[in-house]
Structure formats: structure tokens, C-alpha cells
Amino acid sequence: MNLSTRQSAADDSVLGPIACRSCDLNEVCRLCGLMAFDRGQGRKAVGALRAVRPGAPLYRAGARADALYAVRQGMLKRVQVSAEGEEHILGVVLPGDVVGLEAFSMETYASDVIAVQPAICCELALPMLGEEGARVRELSAAIIRLLSRATAPGVDHARGPVRARVTGLLLALASRLERRGLDGREFSLGLSRREIADLLDTRIETVSRMMQALHREKSIRVRGNQVSLLKLAAGNEGPAQDEAPPAT
Amino acid sequence: MNLSTRQSAADDSVLGPIACRSCDLNEVCRLCGLMAFDRGQGRKAVGALRAVRPGAPLYRAGARADALYAVRQGMLKRVQVSAEGEEHILGVVLPGDVVGLEAFSMETYASDVIAVQPAICCELALPMLGEEGARVRELSAAIIRLLSRATAPGVDHARGPVRARVTGLLLALASRLERRGLDGREFSLGLSRREIADLLDTRIETVSRMMQALHREKSIRVRGNQVSLLKLAAGNEGPAQDEAPPAT
DNA sequence: CGTTAATTTGAAAATTTTCAACGTGCGTGG
DNA sequence: CCACGCACGTTGAAAATTTTCAAATTAACG
Numbered sequence A, B: 001m002n003l004s005t006r007q008s009a010a011d012d013s014v015l016g017p018i019a020c021r022s023c024d025l026n027e028v029c030r031l032c033g034l035m036a037f038d039r040g041q042g043r044k045a046v047g048a049l050r051a052v053r054p055g056a057p058l059y060r061a062g063a064r065a066d067a068l069y070a071v072r073q074g075m076l077k078r079v080q081v082s083a084e085g086e087e088h089i090l091g092v093v094l095p096g097d098v099v100g101l102e103a104f105s106m107e108t109y110a111s112d113v114i115a116v117q118p119a120i121c122c123e124l125a126l127p128m129l130g131e132e133g134a135r136v137r138e139l140s141a142a143i144i145r146l147l148s149r150a151t152a153p154g155v156d157h158a159r160g161p162v163r164a165r166v167t168g169l170l171l172a173l174a175s176r177l178e179r180r181g182l183d184g185r186e187f188s189l190g191l192s193r194r195e196i197a198d199l200l201d202t203r204i205e206t207v208s209r210m211m212q213a214l215h216r217e218k219s220i221r222v223r224g225n226q227v228s229l230l231k232l233a234a235g236n237e238g239p240a241q242d243e244a245p246p247a248t
Numbered sequence C: 001c002g003t004t005a006a007t008t009t010g011a012a013a014a015t016t017t018t019c020a021a022c023g024t025g026c027g028t029g030g
Numbered sequence D: 001c002c003a004c005g006c007a008c009g010t011t012g013a014a015a016a017t018t019t020t021c022a023a024a025t026t027a028a029c030g
Helices: A028-031 A126-135 A137-150 A162-179 A195-200 A203-215 B026-031 B126-135 B138-152 B162-179 B193-199 B204-216
Strands: A047-051 A058-059 A068-071 A076-081 A087-095 A112-114 A119-125 A186-188 A221-222 A226-229 B048-052 B057-061 B068-074 B076-081 B087-093 B114-117 B119-125 B186-188 B220-223 B226-229
Touching: A028 A119, A028 A137, A047 B138, A068 A126, A087 A195, A126 A137, A137 B048, A137 B138, A162 A186, A162 A195, A162 A203, A162 A226, A195 A203, A226 B162, B026 B119, B026 B138, B048 B057, B068 B126, B087 B193, B119 B126, B126 B138, B162 B186, B162 B193, B162 B204, B162 B226, B193 B204, B204 B220
Parallel strands: none
Antiparallel strands: A047 A119, A058 A112, A068 A119, A076 A087, A076 A112, A186 A226, A221 A226, B048 B119, B057 B114, B068 B119, B076 B087, B076 B114, B186 B226, B220 B226
16 A cells, blocks of 8 residues: 555545655654655655554553654654553644654653554664764754754643633644644644643533634634634634624 | 852852752763862863843843853743743743753744843853864763753643642742752742743732742741742642631 | 832632533444 | 443533732832
């Protein structure tokens, strides 16, 4: 089966695949002599491709951390499982994102990364990076740039009233998708209501109500996990509307 | 005046100085041939020392980013000024912390860093790092480790009811101070109520009330900006108290 | 000292959580 | 094939928390 198969137009359409060109790992990959998919979809020597099916982990917290992963297709979630067994969603991982950056400083991964859509990830083994680093002078610098960019505070940080946090999440996802050349106007949330609530530090019922409210006022369209952004903007004032202007 | 002057026992006692040994930048410094303060307080070739007085910036967002800074003494805040002129507190910078990591990937700094206590910072010029990097093989690896650690999500992320966010902040500060060999049981908040409220995504009045509540129930002691942690623990249940248990 | 900024406090309004119930979709087993 | 159980999402209404608005105190500073 062809990796570059176009996504179906159906509801469960999977994100990507994206072009290597728009991947955070691109520069590092190039310097390692790993290039793929860009011209004529002719694949050369890519590290390794990992297909991860929904619900399955790309890796788990505590597992030996010896590789980075760049997401080429699909969607995953980063999950922190606390000592008491409660799981917290740390964020969503989209095509072009790189996970496993802690591998450079820790023996083991710090969180689970689990697919929420069929995902395909490029694996970059650390030992290989080490070898190449000894050869290619520029490689260290590229890795340093990658990490330096990753230290920037994520846009996901929930702030303000729940309504703003929900719209903020949706707009952040849309923005991230478009940055990768994907469609940010319509996509699947991937996360369940429970997980969204956790991510936004609120309750499942509140998320549900807020999404329904946005739906009712036609800012978004919600059908299950699929959302379309209709007239959603950052400063969306919101619920100030007299729905029924009844002349008597 | 002697840099290793001990802090006075007064209210405004300044944090640190800490030992180079417990600084995040230590490994990088050593590989650059910069060592100071550790044995016999004999200072060798340190990059440069920057003294920053309260209210003054170590650097500003938009300024040319050509140096890292490690905090040796005092306390600073990272401040993001939005396009609309509203300022948001991103976090507190304590002795041993390193700021300016975005310098590796951006032309200019991404946020202001402003002292809230008299601070002394070690400056590490990027050009110098570049030169040394060409010589010392291990240096790149050390920088990569530094950055990789910095990608770990900060403990500061406010979650749950305000009470938990306040105690979480206090405990996080205490924990970070102790990690550096400083006193985590009593310290100055550095930030104003307004800034704390901003950091915790709540209102100034709510922060005030919560701190007073914690004070009243003797979990902490608050005197202005100085706080002492008395019996504050992570799972501090809190306000569930029937003040009057009448035995009728 | 007088004045201004920062913090605290009170009380009503608004938001969010909690508790409960209901509906739907889906897989299992009768 | 259909009933059942179950996870998930939605909805309603009361309780709790948080915000807002106002005012009183306190701290800071020239």
C-alpha cells in the first residue's frame, strides 16, 4: 500500500501526510543524509517508519529513550500518568511535530505518546545521531536549534474563562495545522471530551456545553469529534445574543 | 564589595548566591573553561557578571539575543508584553536557572526578564560558545542536554481550583529553591499580587483571599511579600473546618 | 505628613462544578 | 437479529467557586 495515499473525504479523514519540508525535524534529517518523500515521493534512507494505530503507544513513559520521532501523518496525544494512576493530557501531537526530545537528557521517556488517529512517525535513533554528529559539524547546531525552538512556551496554555480556553484550543490546533500545510478549518479533535476537559483544566460537562454553545451560535460546527471552524476568531465575544427577538 | 557576602537575616534577604555546582549552566561553563566561585570563592574567568537592580531588565523582548544568562543570586521574572500592551507573567527565575535559551534559534529574545530582587547573573556570550564549541567536542552535547532538560514541562502550570494553584506555586518555588541548596521554607514572593494573579490565571482579589485563608488556617505565614511555609503540603485539603464544634 | 499605589475585605453577580438523568452508539451474547 | 450493558456525550438544576464592583486599610514614597 502506498504511503502517499490521499486521505478519504470521510469523517475520519486522517491528517497528512505532510511534506518533509514542513517538518520540524527536516533540517536534522537532511544533515543525517535522511531524505524522503519530498520530490517524486521517492523514499531514500529514512530512519525507520513506525505506524501506530489508534489507541496504541508510539512509546510509553519509562521506556528506554533512544530515539526521536517526527510525526508524518495522523494525530497523537501526550499523556502523563501520575503516581496515583490518574492520567493527564499534556497536549496533542500533529504532523510535523517532534516528540521524544527528552531523550537527549534522560534515560527514559517522560510521558506516554499515544495515537488517536492512525499515525506514521519517522524514527531517528539517537546512536545514529551521535555517529553522524561526529562527522557532520552542522548537525549539533541543527539539533540545538530544534531544541531551542521547543523551549518556547506552547500556545496551548489554557487561560481565562472556559469559553476562551475552548476557542483558544481550537484556534491553536487550526493554526498549527495550517502551518504544516494542512486544513485548519475542519479537523478531528482526536481527544474525547474527557481528555479535552483535562487539557483545559475544566469539567467534561463544561466542555460539552461550551462546544454546543459555539455550535448553536454558529461559530463552529460540531459533529462528534469532527469540528469545522466557521466564524471563530481569537476575540470571539460570544454568548451576547438575544436569540429570540419576538415582536410580542 | 565582596560578591560572596552573606545575605542579611532581614525581610528583604536576597536569594543566594548559590554554588556554581548547583547551577543548570554548570556543565557548559566548565567545558568553556569558565569556572568560578566554587572552591575558595576564588573567581577565575567567568563570562561576565551582570548586576541587575529590582525593576531593571536583564534583557528585553526584541533585543538582540546573543547571550545566555545563569542566575547566581536574586530573583527575576519573565514577562511577555502582548501587542496590546498587556503584560503577562510567564514565570519566576531563581538562582541556578538559565534564561535566554531562545538565543540559539532566534535573532531576538522572546520576553522581558526583569529583576524583582537585586540579582547577579552570569553572562555567556553565544559567539564565545561557538568558538569553544569548535574546540571542545563535548560542549555541543552539554548544550543539547541543557536544552533537552528545559523542554520538560514546568511544574508551575496552574491547575485545579485557585487554592490548589496558589499552594502549588508556593510548593513549586520552595522545591526549586531547595534543589539549589537555598531555604525553601521561607522566601520572598518577588511578584506582586497582581502578578501572581496573572501567573495563576485568576484575579488579584482571589489570590489575596486565598493567601489570607492559608494564613488564617496556619498553613503559611504571610507578611507582605515574605512567606513562610508552615504545614503546607501538596494535598492540603483546606477550608473544610467547622470552626465551632458545639457539644450541645 | 500627604498622596498614591497596593492589598484586603465585603457583598452581589456570573461562571463553573456537581449531581442526576437521559440519549446514543456499539459490541456482546442470547 | 435483538436485548443488554456500557462508555460517551448532552442536558438540567442546585451548589460552590470565582469574578466583579465598591470601599476600607495598609504600605510606600517623596
